[in-house]
Amino acid sequence: MLFDMDGTLVDSEKVWDVALHELAAHAGGKLSESARLAMIGSSMATSMRILRDDLGQPHRDEAADVAWLEHRVEELFAEGLVWRPGAMELLLAVRAAGLPTALVTSTGRRLVEVALDTLGRENFDVVVCGDEVPAPKPDPAPYRTAAELLGVPIADCVAIEDSPTGMASAIASGAAVLAVPAELELPPTDGVHLRETLVGVDPSYLGALLARVTA
Numbered sequence: 001m002l003f004d005m006d007g008t009l010v011d012s013e014k015v016w017d018v019a020l021h022e023l024a025a026h027a028g029g030k031l032s033e034s035a036r037l038a039m040i041g042s043s044m045a046t047s048m049r050i051l052r053d054d055l056g057q058p059h060r061d062e063a064a065d066v067a068w069l070e071h072r073v074e075e076l077f078a079e080g081l082v083w084r085p086g087a088m089e090l091l092l093a094v095r096a097a098g099l100p101t102a103l104v105t106s107t108g109r110r111l112v113e114v115a116l117d118t119l120g121r122e123n124f125d126v127v128v129c130g131d132e133v134p135a136p137k138p139d140p141a142p143y144r145t146a147a148e149l150l151g152v153p154i155a156d157c158v159a160i161e162d163s164p165t166g167m168a169s170a171i172a173s174g175a176a177v178l179a180v181p182a183e184l185e186l187p188p189t190d191g192v193h194l195r196e197t198l199v200g201v202d203p204s205y206l207g208a209l210l211a212r213v214t215a
Contacts, residue, residue: 001094001206002146002175005105005112006041007162007182009091009119010081013040019072020051023065029055040183041163043106043136070110077114084162084182086198091123097203102146104159106130106137106166126150138165143173158206160198167192176213178206 006012017036024031035054039047048062094101103124105112108131116127126149128142135141147154159170162182167189170177177192178201186194193209195201 001099001101002104002143002157002159002170003091003101003124004159004161004163004166005103005115005119006107007084008160008166008180009084009087009103010115011084011182012077012081012115013183015073015076015081019069019076020047022072023069024051024055026068027051027055027057027060027065029057031055037184041106041137041161041165043130044108046136070108073111074114077111078117081115081118083118084180084198086201090198090201091119093202094206095123099203100125100150100152102126102128102150104128104142104146106142138168138172140169140173143170143175147173147175156210158210162186176210178209 003009006016020036020039021031031051032054035050038050044066048065051065052058052060101124103119107129109129112127112129126146128146128149130136133141133145143159144154147157154174157175158178159173159175160178160180161167161170162180163184164186167177167179167186171191179186179192179194180196180198188194
């Protein structure tokens with residue numbers, strides 16, 4: 001099982017929303033709604049490029065902005081994260097069933113370590129962070145890396161995502177894909193099984209989904 005984090009397991013996109021708007025204000029501007037939505041599921045480098053373009057400040061110091069943003073998000077993560085509907089129950093059921101499990105996120109290791117205080121480090125055999133892969137989502141590298149580290153063929157994995165960027169990464173990797181929308185509407189997509197939430201999803205459901213994909 002390959003789980004995305006932000007927007008899939010925990011409602012952390014709202015935390016990023018607060019911090020990104022504060023960063024824009026710190027820069028003397030205001031982040032547009034379209035720019036914020038374009039950042040969802042993207043890498044830090046992509047988000048910072050979108051921010052600079054949106055503010056009309058192409059020469060901003062990216063490293064300084066990333067440091068400011070990560071510090072603020074770390075503060076907010078440390079206050080605790082809210083689970084998405086059905087996510088905790090599914091994760092615990094997957095672990096109880098003994099299924100190999102990975103966290104596959106675009107978020108960097110520093111912040112993921114804080115988020116794991118909520119998610120539980122013991123719930124993942126492997127954690128793949130956005131700053132630890134050769135290319136970020138939508139490239140398939142994060143999911144392929146996770147499957148390799150688990151020692152499971154990617155075709156035998158189910159990836160759970162919430163954003164178009166993450167879906168593209170999971171599809172390209174060769175995994176079966178289950179998607180639950182959070183901040184963005186997800187259109188019907190070939191190779192993706194859509195649900196409103198993870199409520200009611202269990203290991204048997206995931207097994208049946210994988211069987212349908214590989215049949």
